Amino acid sequence: MTKLQSIQLNIKDQLMDVYINEEGPSGYPHKRKSLENSTESIYQNVMIHSLEPNRTGPAPSGAADVKKSPCRAAAVCLSLLCLLLLTGLITLVCLFTKSNSEWKMELVLVHNNNNNLTMERDQLQTSYNILADERDRLHKGVEDMTEKINDLHKMLQACCSKQGWTYFRGSLYYISSTMAPWQQSRSDCQQRGADLVIINSKEEQEFVRRFQKVLWIGLTDTETEGKWRWVDGTLLTKSYWASGEPNGHLFGRDEDCAEIMNFNLENSWNDDSCYQQKSWICEKTWPV
Ligand code: BGC
Ligand code: CA
DSSP: OOHHHHHHHHHHHHHHHHHHHHHOGGGHHHHHHHHHHHHHHHHHHHHHHHHSTTOOSSOOOHHHHHHHHHHHHHHHHHHHHHHHHHHHHHHHHHHHHHHHHHHHHHHHHHHHHHHHHHHHHHHHHHHHHHHHHHHHHHHHHHHHHHHHHHHHHHHHHHHHHTTTEEEETTEEEEEOSSOBOHHHHHHHHHHTTOEEOOOOSHHHHHHHHTTOSOEEEEEEOSSSTTOOEETTSOBOOSOOBOTTOOOTTTTTOOOOEEEEOOTTSSSOEEEEOTTSOBEEEEEEEOOO
């Protein structure tokens, strides 16, 4: 028998003595049995306690195990939550790192683009300066030329007016002092190195009217009735016929030559017989 077993037996005996002294001999057998059982369970508890040295409080029972289950579940849930949070955090860090590096690359691209644009702007500015200089130079050239042309016009006018010619917008005009049929009038102009006038602008029409004379002009439909042509062979496009003119073909009259008739009106032309005697106007174009 070990020392522990002898101590156990000793305690048992002492406890039995306590019960005997309190209840008397009548209750002794039953009480002794229950006392034996309770002391055994005490020792069992002592043994369990000795196997779990750090545990405090009453020994675990079946009910305590059931109470531990919700705690374990909560712990598992908490662990899972932590894992989830950790995963989310790592994902966020990865995303942030990725977008940060992308942003840096974008910044570099923008910077490079900005440099290119700056260079392009500088080149354009240089080109603009060159072109502006060129424009100013040309503008000055045009001004000088215009001045020279005006001087030349004045010289021409002064020179030609002495011989009966009038200068207007690059052409010289001659008004006859006598009257003749259309064809003879034209021949006279040709002998002067000119031809009967061709009116091809509103300004020229106004210029011709300013002489305030009835004048043959270089327009005829002799070749084809109703098909009016200028003396250079071009077809009439813009006309200044007087109201109701040309009317030669309507009344069976042979009116195939054009004249300035109503010189006080813008629409002043009339068709008349080419054999009528009239003054005429020659035009000498300036050789380009
Ligand atoms: C008419 C013209 C015509 C001219 C002939 C005028 O009275 O209005 O159309 O050409 O006479 O002389
Ligand atoms: Ca007529």
